Amino acid sequence: MLKLLNFPFLIAAISGIAMAIQGTINSCLSQKTSLISATFLVHIIGSLIALIAVIAWRDPLSKHNWGAVPWYLYLGGVLSVIIVGLVALSIPKIGVCNATTAIIIGQVSTAVLIDHFGCFGVSRMPWNPWQIVGIGFFAAGAKLLFR
Template identity: 30%
Template structure:
């Protein structure tokens, strides 16, 4: 898969992530906060299970070989979805996403710098620091009331 296609797919993923909190928050108004989180994950799990069965190239049988922390992604995702459901009605979608993006970029910078989780190490440099710093400043400006 070429990098332009990957960039486009991630851009589409960003669109989905931007809409998801508002959609889940609307559902929460009807069924409740935790129930909305649960339904969000249940629908996503079912959809991914079907796609994995049809198009997957891996095997669920190898799950027993995974380390405990490699299974924590779902827990982290559930936390994120739940927190956005709480935050969006109170601080707005833009502020919630600004905080999310700033935290993601800062965390990404640390993960890349130290090559954590066994991925390629990408050196910390001035341009990356300024870029993340400006995004954090931008997020704080969006959040100010």
């Protein structure tokens, strides 16, 4: 239980809360405008906020050796556009709860694989049978949430 109350866990939980709210807001925005326009605008606003943070924390972009970074680490921006678009598209069709549940199952299943294989340069953390059982229970619980 103590593991569930540590700071990184709380930060991750807050991130999950923000993601559910963000998906809902982005979905509503895309219904009032269009999916592509809403996705574009959300990323423009996010970029401006990130720029303000870079300036506020005085983190000069030029100090980093951007050319030494593996190319695939730049795909986060592409994935962000895909994620925002697909979440905004799915919520009106299946609801916030169903979409969020499906997202979390996809995230956890993929995270187990990324950890197990040490993808993208993260430390390898081999899966164990209990994680697979946990994903099975998670999927069964998710089925109960689907309406």
